[in-house]
Amino acid sequence: MLAKFFHRARPHGSKKDGYRAVPDEIKKQRRLYYIVIAIIALAFIATTVNTSFNPFIIFFNMENFIAFIVNDMIPPNFGRAVGLWDSLIQTISMAFLATFVGGIISFCLCFLASFQTSPSSVVVRLVRGLASLQRNVPTIIWLFIFRMTFGIGITIGFVALLFNTVGFLTRMFAEVVDEVGNESMEALDSTGSAYLPKLAQCVIPAAIPGFVSWLLFSVEINIRSAGIVGAMGGGGIGMLLMGHLNAFRYRTAFAFILVLAAVIIIIGVITDYLRERVLSK
């Protein structure tokens, strides 16, 4: 069907007439799509061979799986979910504090990472490189490194979240500053304004909506990863959930899953709503 799309709209006429049926640009684009599709197909074959994964295994095991859910997971057992609400607040706090502290650090770093406001392009590359490293190393690896040096608990979960948050927010804040800085910075330059007043009076007020929008986005990401980080030893609701899953107490675990999902959904809805309000301003 896709091939059909690529060959549609080819007008009648032959190359002999000097009539090019398909412009070169579209040809190039098609070739690029073909290459992408070929790479995906190759990767699919290679990885299927490697794992010998058969998707139809799901249908063979469907009964098993449904029986497991109906017999062992439903209904959720809230009575035995000790520490549910305490750990929930820990997880929420972890996410908020990581976003808050990460936001402050990124707020300071983003002016160094933006081409508009940075003192030199070397600093831009340096800060962006560091941010990229913090972003691209999975949170879980940061967690392991910190666990080796600092031990287990919510403090470590917070630090691991903080690292990824700083990497993410510095990059996004810098892009916001890049967007707002250009013309008004020039106007202030012509008045002979100094560096810090320029930031305080022109860049920051114009960038605040962008900053707030990314901050909200970061809260949503962090509340999601706080659950995962917790399960790997970062404390909070994830850690208890993991414990119950490993001990085969699925009904208790289900209670934890429901509460965690509910909180993530509620925070997602609130941040989405606020983001829309901010962006429509």
Added chain:
Amino acid sequence: MTVRAKTAADESGGAAPMPLMVKNRHGKIRIHNPKYTRPFNVFLLLFTVLSLGLAYIIPYDFGRLLVRIVNIGDAIRPLLTIDFSEIDLILPFFYQTLSVAVLSTIYSALIGLFFAVFMARNITPNKFLPPILAAIFTFIRAIPSFVFVLLVLVSLGFGSAPAIIGVTISSTAFFARAFAHAFEEVDSGTLEALEATGANRIKIFFSAILPSALTMVIAWLTVNFETNFHGATILGVVGAGGIGHIIAMAFGSNRFGRAWVAVFAVVLFTYAFEISTNILKRKLKGLG
């Protein structure tokens, strides 16, 4: 200074434009429009109070953290080793994680594409389907993928299959929503024109909607592949094999040299992937 006042007035709705020069109580020109800035100030204040208030009632142990940071040299010294001797053991595990990420992305993209057709409000066959599907997928998306993997593990046993299926479930939810959004952004005029020529739904989908959403689809594929790859590295830690297993084992048994090689493999791959997708995006943008 007036430049700023102008923009603020323009963006505050424009119903009652602010005069260009308003003096404040110190006799200086006012450059902020309080109507415009107040919501942000209120939000930032609330956010600060909420974060610090929650932090106050939770027993964070920053004292110990500070002590450890002071002695960070002792803690880090054993970490500073690297050991490439077991790389032939590590690479198959890395390949397994990569396979989980690739296969789950491909399968979930296909399933997500299928559901997105019913979820996009402009092409759905039944107007009750989008909200129901959206609710289901929002719920699935809110559950971390390792939970699904552990649940599938119970009925399927160990191996790559539960990892692939578990990650596929949570990433299908992501794809369905993303693709549905991409489909909804297709120009409604195009659809009407095609309907007027008597094309049926399936034809419209394959000749108008999918092609115009293709760039978005590829963008979401790359984004979600990264998420799935990170998700797949985590799975090893919970006992579903892969590179995460090596990392967890090596860190757990203090063989840090080995762990670093595995970490490097993950980071190197993530970087290489990011760079190549950036090149691809630039090329597609340049041509499109």
